[in-house]
Amino acid sequence: xxxxxxxxxxxxxxxxxxxxxxxxxxxxxxxxxxxxxxxxxxxxxxxxxxxxxxxxxxxxxxxxxxxxxxxxxxxxxxxxxxxxxxxxxxxxxxxxxxxxxxxxxxxxxxxxxxxxxxxxxxxxxxxxxxxxxxxxxxxxxxxxxxxxxxxxxxxxxxxxxxxxxxxxxxxxxxxxxxxxxxxxxxxxxxxxxxxxxxxxxxxxxxxxxxxxxxxxxxxxxxxxxxxxxxxxxxxxxxxxxxxxxxxxxxxxxxxxxxxxxxxxxxxxxxxxxxxxxxxxxxxxxxxxxxxxxxxxxxxxxxxxxxxxxxxxxxxxxxxxxxxxxxxxxxxxxxxxxxxxxxxxxxxxxxxxxxxxx
Numbered sequence: 001x002x003x004x005x006x007x008x009x010x011x012x013x014x015x016x017x018x019x020x021x022x023x024x025x026x027x028x029x030x031x032x033x034x035x036x037x038x039x040x041x042x043x044x045x046x047x048x049x050x051x052x053x054x055x056x057x058x059x060x061x062x063x064x065x066x067x068x069x070x071x072x073x074x075x076x077x078x079x080x081x082x083x084x085x086x087x088x089x090x091x092x093x094x095x096x097x098x099x100x101x102x103x104x105x106x107x108x109x110x111x112x113x114x115x116x117x118x119x120x121x122x123x124x125x126x127x128x129x130x131x132x133x134x135x136x137x138x139x140x141x142x143x144x145x146x147x148x149x150x151x152x153x154x155x156x157x158x159x160x161x162x163x164x165x166x167x168x169x170x171x172x173x174x175x176x177x178x179x180x181x182x183x184x185x186x187x188x189x190x191x192x193x194x195x196x197x198x199x200x201x202x203x204x205x206x207x208x209x210x211x212x213x214x215x216x217x218x219x220x221x222x223x224x225x226x227x228x229x230x231x232x233x234x235x236x237x238x239x240x241x242x243x244x245x246x247x248x249x250x251x252x253x254x255x256x257x258x259x260x261x262x263x264x265x266x267x268x269x270x271x272x273x274x275x276x277x278x279x280x281x282x283x284x285x286x287x288x289x290x291x292x293x294x295x296x297x298x299x300x301x302x303x304x305x306x307x308x309x310x311x312x313x314x315x316x317x318x319x320x321x322x323x324x325x326x327x328x329x330x331x332x333x334x335x336x337x338x339x340x341x342x343x344x345x346x347x348x349x350x351x352x353x354x355x356x357x
Contacts, residue, residue, distance in 0.1 A: 005029050032145055035108060036101075063139040065307040065319035066151070072135055074306065074321070075151060077125075083113065084130040088142065088149035093122045102147060109133065109141060151306055167285055170223040174278040177215040177223075181271035184208045184215075188267045209261045209268065216270035220254050224277050250277070304340050308332075 003012045005025035017024040024033065065071055078085040093102070098117070102124045105115040111133035115126045124147075128138055139149050188205055227243045227250065234241035250273065257268025309332040310320045317332065322340055325331065330346070333339055339352070 006033065035145070063136040063143075063151075065309070066135040066139060068307065068319045070321055070324075071307050071319065075135065079130065082129045082131050083127060084135070085125065085127050086135065086138070087123050087125050088139070088151070089121075089123050090142070090147045090149055091122050092147060093117065093119060093124075098147070101145070108145075112138075164285070164288060167281065167288070170225075171278065171281045171285060174219050174223040174274055174281055177219045178271065178274040178278045181212045181215045181274050184211050185267050185271045205267070212267070212270040213258070213261060216254065216257070216274055219274050219277055220250060223281060224250055246280075303338060305338065308340060309334075 003016065003023050005012055006022040006029075012023065012025045017029075019033070020037075022033070066075060073079070076084045076086045090102070093099070099119060102117050103115050105126065106112045111129040113127040113129070115124055117124050124142075126138065139151070142149055185208065188208065224247075227246050230241060230243040231247040234244060253269055253273045253276075257270050257273065260266045260268040305322060307319050307321055308325065310318045310325070311330045311332050312318070313330075325341055331341070331343065333343075333350075
């Protein structure tokens with residue numbers, strides 16, 4: 001029967017390491033267990049059994065470029081005095097144990113002030129003393145625990161989650177019209193339900209109906225404009241998308257309401273139309289926020305490094321921002337790294353995986 005590693009839970013295939021009456025699959029897992037035990041953080045294993053992550057065996061010198069002043073300024077969110085604040089993207093965060101461990105980093109390293117995990121976005125915000133702990137050392141420290149940070153052009157841009165202002169305004173217009181429309185149409189609805197006739201209602205019902213018409217008109221032609229555009233583009237391309245029946249319903253409800261008001265048949269359904277569009281736009285807003293949080297679509301910049309190793313004609317190596325590269329510069333591309341620019345291979349052999357393209 002195959003044995004599982006006490007730390008990461010993976011099957012032990014190659015080496016089998018015994019320590020403290022427990023079995024580990026590699027020295028990395030054993031080292032993480034020792035670190036946690038020495039710092040009285042063994043509760044990590046109580047939260048979720050075998051929830052640890054196997055430390056990455058890659059060469060951690062790949063993070064040395066983070067200490068270059070320009071790159072340091074790009075990656076960090078804040079730096080003043082001895083304190084710096086950085087947000088690292090860590091895709092392997094997957095459970096409560098990960099959150100607990102990453103928010104206990106100050107117990108493992110005295111130069112870390114605090115750390116906070118955003119589980120939805122798979123990021124950890126860390127405040128640290130940059131005079132005692134270099135940014136590259138912090139990245140290496142996280143990698144040694146099995147939480148290798150991803151640093152690329154996309155994460156360096158620090159995009160903030162933006163709200164669609166146009167959609168919010170359209171929602172506000174629909175909400176205003178819905179609330180006030182219900183207010184003006186209520187007396188007539190109440191009179192119909194009670195089966196009574198009110199003198200003042202009879203005198204001013206035409207005015208109230210006209211006001212609800214005025215309130216509904218900007219909702220139909222402004223708040224619902226995206227539905228009209230989507231339906232038109234779909235029909236233009238001979239595609240019946242989901243917005244086509246929605247637009248038909250809006251037109252029919254709006255037209256029927258105008259007809260009822262003009263013929264004095266009834267108050268119409270302007271308030272219902274405004275309410276329908278208000279809740280549809282509210283759902284659309286929540287949908288956009290959910291899609292933004294899930295972030296399934298990756299920006300092409302997420303594949304490119306923020307910095308590269310530039311090599312001069314004397315063989316001296318220097319870390320530089322990708323955006324600072326110019327025609328004629330020489331760069332070093334290591335094994336399994338992405339070629340970030342159009343280049344000519346002048347030394348060594350290159351085996352390129354074209355499936356990435």
